[in-house]
Amino acid sequence: MMTLHNLGYPRIGDKRELKFALETYWKGEQSEAELAAVAKDIRRRNWQTQLDAGVDLLPANDFAYYDQFLNMSTLLGVIPKRFRQEHYDLEVAFRMARGRAPSDDAAACCAGHAGHEHSEQTSKADYAGAMKKWFDTNYHYIVPELEDDTAFALTDTRLFDEVAEAVEVAGLAKNVKPVLVGPITYLYLAENKGTAIPKLSRLPELLAVYSEILQRLADQGIEWVQIDEPILVLELADEWQQAFQQAYDALSQSSKQPSSQAPLKLLLATYFETLGDNLSLACDLPVAGLHYDGLRGAKQLNDVVAQYPADKVLSIGLVDGRNIWKTDVTDAIAQLQDAKAKFGDNLWVAPSCSLLHVPVNLEVEEKLNSELKNYLAFAKQKLAEIKLLADALNGQVGEKALAANAQAIADKQQSKLIHNADVQARIAKLDQVALDRAAPYAERAAVQKPKFDLPLFPTTTIGSFPQTQAIRQTRLKFKKGEMSEAQYIDAMQAEIRDVCERQERIGIDVFVHGEPERNDMVEYFGEQLDGFAFTQFGWVQSYGSRCVKPPIIFGDVSRPKPMTVFWSQYAQSQTDKTMKGMLTGAVTVLQWSFVRNDQTREATCNQIALALRDEVLDLETAGIHMIQIDEAALREGLPLKKSDWVAYLRWAVNSFRMTTSGVQNDTQIHTHMCYSEFNDIIEAVAKMDADVITIETSKSQMKLLDAFVDFQYPNEIGPGVYDIHSPNIPTVEQMVDLIQKAAENIPAERLWVNPDCGLKTRGWQETEPALTNMVEAAKVLRKQFEAQMKSA
Structure with missing residues (x-):
């Protein structure tokens, strides 16, 4: 009989139990034994779920x-070496991941330090290990x-x-x-x-x-x-x-x-x-055996079947461990016929990869459109698909289940829910959309600098500010209908006023509105775009306790109405400082969503870019003349084969240019990228032609900036000066040192000072002192460089 196996299962728990247990433990409110008990329960439930599904x-x-x-x-x-101790324990692992363990927090608190004194205590803590996709x-x-x-x-x-x-x-x-x-x-x-x-x-x-x-x-x-x-x-x-x-x-x-x-x-x-x-x-x-991803490796599947020895085990994954669409089981059976004939019981079936990358259970989704739900499969449902596939290949055909699967696949291909004639007509005229700004960067900079009148080393943040419990509760009440729209708007505007006042006190040069109304940088936009759907419990682990709930791009994408203009206009009305408009770029929306599998990713990305282009132009018309379009995921979208990079970078960069090319020269376009090694893609980044790019560099001690230096990147750069993923508060001296390193190779007049990423996951008790130190670091640098300029 054919063996059914699994490469891995989601470990967050059916209801994100691991996330909540970890965060409680990190706060010192739960013991390690209590955390271990939660983990053990999740493992046992996962194994039992797989046994019940027929996993061998x-x-x-x-x-x-x-x-x-x-x-x-x-x-x-x-x-x-900075984390080694005589005997290994779990806190060592957490220090490696976070730069701090619960006992470090307790020690700092017991020392009676707070505010800047606490910052000095934790600044000596060891920095976390680098994190990559x-x-x-x-x-x-x-x-x-x-x-x-x-x-x-x-x-x-x-x-x-x-x-x-x-x-x-x-x-x-x-x-x-x-x-x-x-x-x-x-x-x-x-x-x-x-x-x-x-x-x-x-x-x-x-x-x-x-x-x-x-x-x-x-x-x-x-x-x-x-x-x-x-x-x-x-x-x-x-x-x-x-x-x-x-x-x-x-x-x-x-x-x-x-x-x-x-x-x-x-x-x-x-x-x-x-x-x-x-x-x-x-x-x-x-x-003794080889597992092969038959979906993403489809082009070579027949070669693998032909070349792999028949006396060994060949495991083939045709159930997608990376996406949430139902498997076409009839097609998968057909694809495996040659392998079945050659390998017999040495042919194993499995998902394409670990199911870590998909949500746990579709059954609990009660609010999804019923038609759309019929096209989907989460981790638990994928186990059933693997079982159905194995049974069919073993001659134990479930005719009713096979027929239901085939009908769902056929219905999806003809669905009016998915196809929009107006969007397709706009895409057909894509070649009429100019991809270039009206003038090159040098000319734009000449009109932008006097307009914004910023000091040397201008300070800003990446977009989000701490999402407090109060903010989350307010959004939840509004979502549940427990609060009127007017009450919700009042509450969010109060939060925007608060962050404007905080930025004013701290002395930041370019403001952001803090994004209190946004649940997630992709989900927020997807909720307002046609062609997107959202789950209630479709969480996927990103790292540690960080879980995301990716949107589902199921159909043609369009923007029914402006998405951010109202909030940005209100924020700008609260300050005389420049307020950045904040958008998530098309590639990042694509990368961080579950994407439809019935057309190319390029086609879907172009649809999103056109919708964002409309938003950018509306922001500009509304008086927002500094607009940040985050493309955090540009590099992670690179194909794994370098030979495929050129084609991807062409359409990915063009989608950004399509989004931004319609604005006037005096509108300054920013973009943000994090956790990227830029050496291989620096030419493509330059072709995006953003006026300012902010990047994550603090963990690498500015090493990631080398690519921009070697390339002689011509536009403005904001290399991140502190790691927002660690609770540690950086000192003024640490940030001055980092920017001095950057200024050794990049002209000071093209450098910005900012954190590595958004501050959504941090608390105000960490954020305010860190930003205060950041602004002070910029002041120190201005004095140093102004003195140098006078003496030059």
Whole structure:
């Protein structure tokens, strides 16, 4: 019989129990034991859900408090020296992720410090590890740091405890499949920190610890171990391809057990793309099986089936672990016929990747349009689809279920809910929309500088201010109908007045309205655009306790009416300072949504860009002449194959230009990008032709600015001077130092001073002193550079 397995399941809990438990623990209001109890309950419910769905092999170690890649670092003993202590405990992991653990907060509070004194206390705390996007998903991982004295050693043994839990739930060890990040992917994504030691020179030492891990899993009675090596879908240099052979030759030997035990079997898992030039390498590695993403790797699926040895296990994922649309099961059965004929029971079925990237359960969604709901499948429903697919291939056909699935697929193709003739007509005239501003940047800057009359090193923020409990409660009451629209508007305007007054007191140069009316930077816009739908409980983990509820782009997109003009106009009326209008860019809306799968992503992005263009022009007409369009996700949208980058960057950059090209020269366009390595895309960023770009640079100590320096980026730049994801409050001196580094290579007259990102997730007790220090840092810099200019 064909084996049904899963690569990973959402770990946030059906009702985001993990998020709330973590945040309570971080506040010191819950013990570690209480947090562990919540985590254990989530794991057990997840495993039982999968057992009930018919999953034969349960994934273990797919759970993490913060990030599974961070779990791998602590398992392997890759703990930066600034966080090391005699005995490892969970707080070490939280310091690596957040720069602080609950005991650090308690120590600071017990010291009796507050305000700036507390800032001095926490400024000495160790900065958190860098955070990056997991390939082209919206999930973040903590980047491992390799130092001169990094010594791999089995350190955090939670893996084995969780495997034992899973065995208890499954009944038999052979029904549990631990999941590990593979050694080559781990090394590839790790970064050298203050060391020149070649990463691959560490491989033998790393493999010794992997061998120890596999031996301990074998001692627990485990038969299969899933080793995730997603970098196999990248275009790898020869040395990394050779490293795969070296690694799996070694691991295949270590997985062999004494004659009294069956050999431990390794299932190598790749996903998110084709194997490309790594196909032969993957097929020849000495492992017992290979998992292949048959959706995103569709172009090479037939080659994989043809080339992979029939005496090994081939797992194929045709149920989408990245999107929420129903699987066309009839089509999937057809695609698997050749594989079934060749592999027989050695053909396994699974989702394309871990179900971490989709919401938990569609059943609880009571407010979705019933027609649309019939086209969707969340994690729990995807398990049922995999079961249906496996049963059909096993000859146990569920005719009624297959017919219902086929009918839903057919209905979606003809749905009037999805297709809008007016939008299609506008898209047909896309070539008539100019993509260039009326004048180049130099000419625009000449009219913008006297108009805005800003000082050297102007200060601003990225958009959002703390979303307090009161703000969230007000939005919730309005949403539930417990508050009239007039009352809601009054409450939000009071919040806007408050942030304007705070910015005035702090001395910020360019204001933002704080976005109290916005739940999420994508959801807020999607709620006002046609073609979008929203769930009640469709949460997905982004990192740690941060969960997002992505919109569903199900149909043609258009803007029925202005979305932000009312709030921006009101905010501007409260101050004589310049007020930025704030929008989310088309690419970011696309990337952070579940996108329709019946047309190209480019076509959908163009529809969003045209809607945003209308909004930009309305803001300008309303007197908002500084407009920020955030494209935080531009780089994460890059295809995983570099050979595909040119086409993507063309339409992604054009969508931004389409959004902004209609404004007058004296309207200043800003954009914001975070967590991006710009070297590879700096030319495309320049082509966006924003007047000002703000970027995340504090965690990298301005290293990410190098790309702009090397390229001689011509426009204005705001390199972030403090990490808003950490509760630590930066000192004036720290921020002065960062901007001085930036000013060594970028003219001071083109530098802005701002945080790394929006301040929505921070509290006012952290935000006000941090921004006060930021403004003071700008004043210090102005004095320094004005003195230099006079003496020059």
